[in-house]
Amino acid sequence: MNHSIAIFGAGSIGAYVGAALIAGGADVVLIARPRSCERYVREGIAISDLEGRREHIDAARIHCSADPAALADAGLILVTVKSADTAAAAQALAAHARRDALVLSLQNGIGNADTLRAALPGMTVLGGMVPFNVVQTADGRFHRGTEGQLMAEASPALATWLPAFAAAGLPLSERSDFAAVQWGKLLLNLNNAVNALSGLPLKAELSQRDYRRCLALLMEEALRALAASGIAPAQIGGVAPRRLPTMLRLPDWIYRRIASASLKIDPEARSSMWEDLQAGRRTEVDYLNGAVARLAQRAGLDAPANRRIVALVHEAEAGKGQAMAGAQLLAALRA
Ligand SMILES: NC(=O)c1ccc[n+]([C@@H]2O[C@H](COP(=O)([O-])OP(=O)(O)OC[C@H]3O[C@@H](n4cnc5c(N)ncnc54)[C@H](OP(=O)(O)O)[C@@H]3O)[C@@H](O)[C@H]2O)c1
Known part of the structure; x- marks a missing residue:
């Protein structure tokens, strides 16, 4: 199956953003640890936010794999692992990602996009910023508890993907002062x-x-x-x-x-x-x-x-x- 968007490291941010993108109609594959994947494809993914949004993405709509080869068809890859795992994620992307895929780091810290860029010569890698906070609640929901808009380094490569973020209820704004x-x-x-x-x-x-x-x-x-x-x-x-x-x-x-x-x-x-x-x-x-x-x-x-x-x-x-x-x-x- 062709998946246009891949999320590498579907934990709190990856599962929240991924589920919102699926709810908005995007074709998404999640790359996650085996135990997380098993849960997502068994139970689906529930998300909620402080403005009262509550949504459950049925298991049938979740595509998840622990094998990074599953992102091979993606045109956009969102990297949502913790910073210590970025180098390993970069190696997996180097082995499996399409050379023309756009890679967007949705991570905190300063050096993650550079780590990805160094391992992915010739590919477009952008820094992104998630201003809001997501935690897993006791009942397994991914809950956004603060507000703010996604931001990314300005690039013409983003234009194709902006409608998917808007449809997900997560509009992404471009910044030239990233x-x-x-x-x-x-x-x-x-x-x-x-x-x-x-x-x-x-x-x-x-x-x-x-x-x-x-x-x-x-x-x-x-x-x-x-x-x-x-x-x-x-x-x-x-x-x-x-x-x-x-x-x-x-x-x-x-x-x-x-x-x-x-x-x-x-x-x-x-x-x-x-x-x-x-x-x-x-x-x-x-x-x-x-x-x-x-x-x-x-x-x-x-x-x-x-x-x-x-x-x-x-x-x-x-x-x-x-x-x-x-x-x-x-x-x-x-x-
Ligand atoms: N959570 C927030 O509120 C928030 C807000 C803004 C920004 N951020 C930033 O977003 C990034 C992600 O944070 P998070 O809270 O979403 O982290 P998280 O919940 O730990 O999610 C990352 C997930 O990626 C998995 N993972 C790591 N390497 C993998 C691999 N090679 N293959 C498959 N899965 C892999 C991790 O599994 P293991 O745990 O088993 O390694 C974990 O489930 C961080 O840079 C963070 O600072 C987070």
């Missing part, structure tokens, strides 16, 4: 580690000033490193990057008022880093806070709070330590 977009998103992703260590849903975590102070500290280091490197991060969401630390440090009652106007988060939303810790998986912390520490070092600066939170998340990956209260985490980051 490096700035990626760094703007990475600033927000610095909260993933804070959220994972808090053990709380995003909304509950961000409603506590001490956790927000932790995030403000991490963002300030990143903003300093970016400024020293001549990078101006793009604004993702309602607040300009340079204003984020000040906003985060506001007392709870003022923050709540501003946040409710600029940021919609439902009570189910959590960071995928929290999910990784729960599942005993390696997290992306080296690609997020670690990227800030590396950028600072290259600019002759230090980013000690980001370095410390990387170490804390690695301890949590090793099963050491419990959820940290805001004041405890703040003290550890300032130590």
